[in-house]
Amino acid sequence: MSTLSxxxxxxxxxxxxxxxxxxxxxNWDQNRILSFSRRVSFFWGIALxxxxxxxxxxxxxxxxxxxxxxxxxxxxxxxxxxxxxLSKKSTRSPHPSDSAAAFCS
Numbered sequence: 001m002s003t004l005s006x007x008x009x010x011x012x013x014x015x016x017x018x019x020x021x022x023x024x025x026x027n028w029d030q031n032r033i034l035s036f037s038r039r040v041s042f043f044w045g046i047a048l049x050x051x052x053x054x055x056x057x058x059x060x061x062x063x064x065x066x067x068x069x070x071x072x073x074x075x076x077x078x079x080x081x082x083x084x085x086l087s088k089k090s091t092r093s094p095h096p097s098d099s100a101a102a103f104c105s
Contacts (some may be wrong), residue, residue: 012041082088 016037021028028036053064 011044012037015040
């Protein structure tokens with residue numbers, strides 16, 4: 001249970017610290033951040049339970065399904081890594097289309 005609760009806590013903390021606080025224009029005190037982070041963690045727990053309920057009746061194991069979805073991004077990431085390792089040093093700065101091309105490969 002500790003691995004699961006740690007994952008949900010990390011989801012809540014990263015949501016609040018990386019998304020909510022930078023987009024918010026208010027000054028938040030520590031007690032309010034903690035309270036809001038706990039509510040967001042509760043939301044993530046409910047969301048994960050709902051996703052688990054949706055996949056109860058699927059014939060394919062959820063881990064296999066998740067890995068097949070992740071393989072799309074990992075292929076592009078591996079292609080980008082290999083292009084960086086195997087190519088000569090470039091003198092130009094990277095362009096956003098470079099990342100898009102690597103992701104689509």
